[in-house]
Amino acid sequence: MTGQVEGKVALVTGGASGIGAAVAELLAREGASVVVTDIDELRGPEVVARINKNGGQATFLQQDVTSEPRWAEIVAEVGRQHGRLDILVSNAGIGIAVPSITEMSLADWRRQTAINLDGVFLSVKHSLPLMRTAGGGSIVMMSSLAGLRGAAGLSGYCATKGGVRLFAKAIAMECASFGDGIRVNSVHPGIIDTPIWGKIPTEAHGQGQNAPIDPEERAKMATPLGRAGQADEIAAGVLYLASDASRYVTGTELVIDGGMFAGGVARKG
Known part of the structure; x- marks a missing residue:
């Protein structure tokens, strides 16, 4: 442990798997007390148990990020447990793909927007007051390469x-403008080998199948480095933004x- 975020308190949404779990585990290894939240009440506690077994400090709170x-309640509990909040990682999100936007239901559009955008808004609205009492901190919002350029079949995302x-x-x-010492940045992963790919059928990309997308095969074709990224590589970027190295x-x-x-x-060749 090199202690890049030693003594800090971090809240990570969507921390039960994938990038969120990797972020929570790395922040804990680097000295933060981590509050992991997720709608998944099975895998979330498993992540926390793994962190604590490895000498870190973490707790799990069940959360639907669309519920104000x-x-x-979550922020109040963080305040009760730790008295402060230094790092907010707004990571929870879903991807819904369709062959054409004309086939996307309003219900799916609203569900994706509620989790990916409303959830981030609510995270900031409710966490900022507690962060400001700590005299500063870092907010990291998980966006995507799809937040920088368009992708067919993923227009809603x-x-x-x-x-x-x-x-x-x-x-x-x-x-x-407030001079509150809080920095805010976004992270934009490309093709990362996480469970989200298994939830996006290839039918949405015009292949007429329901087999899950293989991120490694897709990355070989689309990525200059020729491979899919790993969740811990995204977590390393989040750690940089959460730490004083990015002050x-x-x-x-x-x-x-x-x-x-x-x-x-x-x-x-």
């Missing part, structure tokens, strides 16, 4: 993740995508 009353990107910038400017960084985006946003390459 639950947000008030792109809309939400693009919204997260600009919301982060606006809150960064608000916090700077002069606010209102920007950290793209971790194996080079996809930069361009394409012709493979040799």
Whole structure:
């Protein structure tokens, strides 16, 4: 343990699996007391048990990030347990793909927006007052490469993740104007090998099948580095933004995508 966030208190939403779990575990290894929240009441406690077994400090709270009353309860509980909040990682999100936007139901549009965008809004609205009592901190919002460029079949997802990107910038400017010492940034993963891919059928990409997408195969074709990223590689970026190493960084985006946003390459050999 190198203690990059030693003594800090972190709240990580969507922390039961994938990127959220990797973030929670890394922050704990680096000295933070971590509150993990998720709607998944089975895997969430497993992540916390793993953290505590490995010498970290973590607790789990069940949470639907679209519920404002639950947000008030979560932040109040963090205040009771720790008396402060230094790091907020707004990670919870879902991806809903459709062959065409004309086939997307309003219910699915609203569900995705509620989790991916409303949930982030609520996280900031309710966490900021507690963070301000600590005299500063870091908010990291999980966006996506899809928040920087369009993707066929994922227009609703792109809309939400693009919204997260600009919301982060606006809150960064608000916090700077308050002089509250809180920095705000967004993270933009590319193709990362996490469970979310198993929930997006290839039918949404015009192949007429319901088999899950293989992120590794997709990354070999689409990513300059030729492979899918791993959740711990995103977690390392979040740790940087959460720690004092990024104390002069606010209102920007950290793209971790194996080079996809930069361009394409012709493979040799």
